[in-house]
Amino acid sequence: MIKIAxxxxxxxxxxxxxxxxxxxxxxxxxxxxxLVGDKDQxxxxxxxxxxxxxxxxxxxxxxQVIGMDEHPGLAFRKKKDASISVGAKLVRxxxxxxxxxxxxxxxxxxxxxxxxxxxxxxxxxxxxxxxPNEKGxxxxxxxxxxxxxxxxxxxxQNALLGYVYAKYVANIENPKIGLLNIxxxxxxxxxxxxxxxxxxxxxxxxxxMGNVEGRYVMTGEYDVVVTDGFTGNVVxxxxxxxxxxxxxxxxxxxxxxxxxxxxxxxxxxxxxKEHLVKRMDYSEYGGALLLGIRGGLIICHGSSKSWAIRNxxxxxxxxxxxxxxxxxxxxxxxxxxxxxxxx
Amino acid sequence: MIKIAxxxxxxxxxxxxxxxxxxxxxxxxxxxxxLVGDKDQxxxxxxxxxxxxxxxxxxxxxxQVIGMDEHPGLAFRKKKDASISVGAKLVRxxxxxxxxxxxxxxxxxxxxxxxxxxxxxxxxxxxxxxxPNEKGxxxxxxxxxxxxxxxxxxxxQNALLGYVYAKYVANIENPKIGLLNIxxxxxxxxxxxxxxxxxxxxxxxxxxMGNVEGRYVMTGEYDVVVTDGFTGNVVxxxxxxxxxxxxxxxxxxxxxxxxxxxxxxxxxxxxxKEHLVKRMDYSEYGGALLLGIRGGLIICHGSSKSWAIRNxxxxxxxxxxxxxxxxxxxxxxxxxxxxxxxx
Numbered sequence: 201m202i203k204i205a206x207x208x209x210x211x212x213x214x215x216x217x218x219x220x221x222x223x224x225x226x227x228x229x230x231x232x233x234x235l236v237g238d239k240d241q242x243x244x245x246x247x248x249x250x251x252x253x254x255x256x257x258x259x260x261x262x263x264q265v266i267g268m269d270e271h272p273g274l275a276f277r278k279k280k281d282a283s284i285s286v287g288a289k290l291v292r293x294x295x296x297x298x299x300x301x302x303x304x305x306x307x308x309x310x311x312x313x314x315x316x317x318x319x320x321x322x323x324x325x326x327x328x329x330x331x332p333n334e335k336g337x338x339x340x341x342x343x344x345x346x347x348x349x350x351x352x353x354x355x356x357q358n359a360l361l362g363y364v365y366a367k368y369v370a371n372i373e374n375p376k377i378g379l380l381n382i383x384x385x386x387x388x389x390x391x392x393x394x395x396x397x398x399x400x401x402x403x404x405x406x407x408x409m410g411n412v413e414g415r416y417v418m419t420g421e422y423d424v425v426v427t428d429g430f431t432g433n434v435v436x437x438x439x440x441x442x443x444x445x446x447x448x449x450x451x452x453x454x455x456x457x458x459x460x461x462x463x464x465x466x467x468x469x470x471x472x473k474e475h476l477v478k479r480m481d482y483s484e485y486g487g488a489l490l491l492g493i494r495g496g497l498i499i500c501h502g503s504s505k506s507w508a509i510r511n512x513x514x515x516x517x518x519x520x521x522x523x524x525x526x527x528x529x530x531x532x533x534x535x536x537x538x539x540x541x542x543x
Numbered sequence: 544m545i546k547i548a549x550x551x552x553x554x555x556x557x558x559x560x561x562x563x564x565x566x567x568x569x570x571x572x573x574x575x576x577x578l579v580g581d582k583d584q585x586x587x588x589x590x591x592x593x594x595x596x597x598x599x600x601x602x603x604x605x606x607q608v609i610g611m612d613e614h615p616g617l618a619f620r621k622k623k624d625a626s627i628s629v630g631a632k633l634v635r636x637x638x639x640x641x642x643x644x645x646x647x648x649x650x651x652x653x654x655x656x657x658x659x660x661x662x663x664x665x666x667x668x669x670x671x672x673x674x675p676n677e678k679g680x681x682x683x684x685x686x687x688x689x690x691x692x693x694x695x696x697x698x699x700q701n702a703l704l705g706y707v708y709a710k711y712v713a714n715i716e717n718p719k720i721g722l723l724n725i726x727x728x729x730x731x732x733x734x735x736x737x738x739x740x741x742x743x744x745x746x747x748x749x750x751x752m753g754n755v756e757g758r759y760v761m762t763g764e765y766d767v768v769v770t771d772g773f774t775g776n777v778v779x780x781x782x783x784x785x786x787x788x789x790x791x792x793x794x795x796x797x798x799x800x801x802x803x804x805x806x807x808x809x810x811x812x813x814x815x816k817e818h819l820v821k822r823m824d825y826s827e828y829g830g831a832l833l834l835g836i837r838g839g840l841i842i843c844h845g846s847s848k849s850w851a852i853r854n855x856x857x858x859x860x861x862x863x864x865x866x867x868x869x870x871x872x873x874x875x876x877x878x879x880x881x882x883x884x885x886x
Contacts (some may be wrong), residue, residue: 334791348725348733382691382776390691390773414780418788430733431774433725437757438778442785445761448677449819457814464810471800471807476792 201232203258204516205296206509208237209265209283210303211502218302219245221509226256228510231517234258234296237265237283262286268502272306276314284308288315291495297520298496300487300512308499309346312490316497319525321532323351325492326358326429327499328365329436332479335420340366343429344436344488350428355379355396356403360531361491362424363406364543368522372423378412380427380435386410392428400426405535405543443480483508486515494525544575546601547859548639549852551580552608552626553646554845561645562588564852569599571853574860577601577639580608580626605629611845615649619657627651631658634838640863641839643830643855651842652689655833659840662868664875666694668835669701669772670842671708672779675822678763683709686772687779687831693771698722698739699746703874704834705767706749707886711865715766721755723770723778729753735771743769748878748886786823826851829858837868 206222208215215237222233223246235242239261246252246259262283266275276285284303288311290296299316301308305327312325326343333339342362347354359377366375379397381389386397388411400408409422414435417425427435450472454465478484486508487500496519500512531543549565551558558580565576566589578585582604589595589602605626609618619628627646631654633639642659644651648670655668669686676682685705690697702720709718722740724732729740731754743751752765757778760768770778793815797808821827825844829851833840839862843855874886 332788334788345725348731348736350733380777382688382773382780388691390693390771393691393773414777414782415784415787417781418784427777428733430725430736431777434723434757434770434774435778435781437725438760438782439757439785441758441761442782443789444758445675445677446786446789446819449822450815453811453814453818456818457811460810461814464807464812464814467803467807468796468800468811469807471796471804472793475796475799476789479792 202520203232203296205234205287205290206300207284207287208235217505221506224510225513236260236287266307272310276310284311298516302500302504312493312497316493316495322492329488333418333420345429345433347429352395359426375423377424378422381411404540486512545863546575546639548577548630548633548642550626550630550644551578560848564849567853568856579603579630609650615653619653627654641859645843645847655836655840659836659838665835672831676761676763688776690772695738702769718766720767721765724754747883829855
């Protein structure tokens with residue numbers, strides 16, 4: 201049976217919320233989870249929940265933890281028995297198919313890169329983040345922060361990673377791929393992005409629709425939007441900030457609009473929760489994915505509570521179904537030969 | 544008396560909405576405007592509005608127009624009598640202090656660069672765009688799209704331009720300047736942005752608060768957020784898209800939430816218009832500014848109607864009050880000497 205490793209010590213609410221989330225995922229999806237971290241603490245939570253004898257929940261002891269404020273690279277090298285390193289080893293050895301890692305993105309990327317290892321031919325792994333779109337579906341932004349040094353080849357690899365994910369995990373038949381840029385014309389943009397457009401236009405292995413402006417990232421016209429980790433991270437976090445500003449302004453409207461607005465706000469609230477807040481809430485999506493490594497890795501927000509962890513493990517189950525890294529390795533060979541056959 | 548040049552032929556609704564906006568601005572703020580464009584068309588509109596004898600409204604004939612879909616550089620060189628080129632010349636000659644340019648951003652940047660000319664020492668002009676923030680004020684994003692080729696020195700110049708604008712036009716006593724980056728630590732980011740952080744930290748002429756993550760651009764903690772034109776443009780347009788998605792989801796909540804939500808939405812609507820929609824609406828702000836040139840230039844959205852033009856002319860009046868380019872030229876000298884005295 202496929203096993204999912206979960207770093208039980210990662211994030212602001214570890215280990216309690218992580219373990220509770222794992223229990224919910226096991227109940228809801230029948231997955232087999234391996235909780236990596238302090239055995240005593242994890243056992244205690246399982247006992248409290250009467251889950252200590254659940255055969256689908258394993259504990260794998262790890263004595264150390266990498267904190268949110270530590271330098272990821274240094275900490276990873278120093279703390280050989282950190283829960284996230286041990287979790288990565290379980291994926292590398294093949295015992296687990298996917299690692300769910302709440303907490304520091306930097307630590308997760310390092311664990312993926314050094315602990316699990318790159319797919320041969322992939323220069324830098326990339327983070328794929330699902331965004332809500334106007335069609336009620338998801339648009340995948342890649343790279344949203346793994347590598348801040350963009351080269352034209354990186355964009356090509358990110359496009360390939362995003363394409364394979366959209367097709368084989370998200371089951372989109374003909375994924376539409378666009379390159380994030382400041383104009384639609386192919387000659388627009390920074391020198392790297394202009395060169396990337398040329399490279400993407402010349403290859404025949406994956407379909408490419410051209411440049412996407414920021415305005416159209418979330419309209420649903422594109423399934424995958426390709427960018428570098430610097431731009432992707434800034435955009436993603438700016439979007440988070442915009443969401444915060446919007447909520448603040450809705451609250452202000454209710455507060456300052458008199459009795460009429462107060463009643464209106466009270467009446468509208470449940471619908472806004474259902475149709476707006478939920479769509480914007482990262483905890484519904486589970487997390488982002490590190491792609492380009494020899495196994496699955498799901499990066500969860502540091503403030504993830506049990507519901508977010510449950511959903512991340514559901515996503516891990518979907519990822520585990522496909523041998524994504526093998527498909528990626530095959531696709532890489534095709535793109536090198538500029539092979540037109542579908543990948 | 545200070546005169547403001549207005550490209551009456553720019554944007555989707557020219558010349559009618561531009562001329563109507565100018566009339567409103569003259570009525571509301573007592574400014575003197577010079578409408579640049581087709582004399583016959585402009586005269587006709589003024590006559591219809593009974594404003595043909597208004598001494599504060601002048602017409603300066605220009606026989607050509609640069610369209611939204613033309614290549615800005617080529618069109619500018621070819622069409623010597625285009626309204627935007629003639630408007631730029633009026634600023635260059637000193638007859639007008641500021642040019643208000645609705646329509647293509649590319650054409651406006653070209654007109655500023657070639658028609659008005661750079662301030663000596665400024666390598667590339669930059670676009671400053673006001674964003675709404677959570678404190679109910681504005682945060683200025685610079686560069687939001689003038690130059691897509693970032694060098695570390697460009698960030699320093701953008702910081703200086705933003706600082707001078709915030710202090711002398713927006714009248715913020717101690718403007719807080721941050722550098723848009725993917726983390727708060729000074730070593731984070733792309734090579735160019737890391738180098739820019741070092742450069743900004745070492746200079747003593749303008750105050751620098753360090754890196755800002757995307758999430759905190761609109762919290763109001765910073766008055767000026769410095770970035771390159773590629774990132775700035777993508778972020779700005781992504782924010783526009785997020786606003787669109789957000790409105791769509793509010794509408795969906797009202798539609799799908801049953802009778803309760805419909806009544807709630809109807810009751811809340813006026814307050815949302817007043818406190819949310821207005822705050823997000825570019826037409827309330829007037830436009831973005833091209834800084835680093837020897838005169839004022841306000842770039843308005845291509846879809847600007849009379850209200851947006853009226854507000855852009857109001858902003859132009861504020862800009863015209865200060866000799867911004869002279870202050871910038873002085874500040875440039877100070878920053879070259881790493882002078883600690885206030886600029």
